[in-house]
Amino acid sequence: MGRSPCCEKVGLKKGPWTPEEDHKLLAYIEQYGPGSWRALPAQAGLQRCGKSCRFRWKNYLRPDIKRGKFGLQEEQTIIQLHALLGNRWSVIAAHLPKRTDNEIKNHWNTHLKKKLTKMGIDPVTHKQKSHALSPNQLKDAANLNHMAQWEGARLEAEARLIRESKLQVPNPFQTQFDALGSAQLVYEATTTVPLPPLPLQPLCLDVLTASHGSWLKAPKYNDFATCTFAATSSSLDPLTSALDFSKKGEACMIMKAGADLEIINYFQDPKERMEIELLQLQGLGYFTDHDDYSMAIGNENILLPNFMEAAGLGDISFDNSNITGGNSGIVAGTCCGNLEENKNYWNSIS
């Protein structure tokens, strides 16, 4: 019964690693690199299973690992990402430089879960426990669910993209901007433009940030990738607050156009064309500051400020000096209001 073991275990050592074993493994990897884990133990002179070696290297011996206590910012990020992704520790770890999935998992199970529980938040659903949710809180929760659905779709797209990444994939879209101002984009499958290679870095799951965001640092129309978000919803735990991204030129944002503004996603990698497919289905607007991709989708006219204006956002003053943006986030709200309140809220928790 059961599966056969991953490797021949007779005579193999288990349990904690000794400094000598660590040294052997390190020395081998430094010389030859982490090649075949199955073959490595014998070649390195270790009485260990290959999996065990891999685990030891990945979680403890790798030089780019940060040990020690998690900072507030790191905990915020974990909670935020967990709210959308669940126990996908490796994906979460990809957003915490130098932290391993195992470490994050342990920290979640031993600290964060309890912390949330103490605060009356269900660590599985990330919702306030049963009693007394205000209408605003209910609205937040509903919108968070909406965001989570989007994120699920996004991850599906991401997986497909990775599978296709070695191919030159024809881009099926050409965009047209609806000049009547309905802020709907129409996509047509007419062009074939090779997509650039996928980035080596993990894709960013910044949907979460968008979901809780209001502008702290106002963006220029063509400079959205430099924005910093912070929490706006007072119903959210202060821990679920901010992420910061600053890689101009690699981001785009997707917004629902119309009377209300709702930022529905934020990509570090705008080449996620499957998402655009989804947008087509939803009739949503889209812009990017990524030149390559703008060209790839065939029409640069969708870039702001036209889009912003058509979306009814033309009266937002985005200067670069202070908080001047809109109240956005998981509550699909109006374009202004509560900015001071938001700022104070954020200041109080940071």
Place this chain on the structure above:
DNA sequence: AAGCGGTTCAACCGCCAATGA
């Protein structure tokens, strides 16, 4: 100081998806 229960975290296990023959 000893005993005991709770907590932490390194490590293992089984499953699954990707890959290559």
Place this chain on the structure above:
DNA sequence: ATCATTGGCGGTTGAACCGCT
């Protein structure tokens, strides 16, 4: 197309540690 192998992931375990009585 199929199958074996491999790497990677999330869940779980258990030894070590901690703090209280």
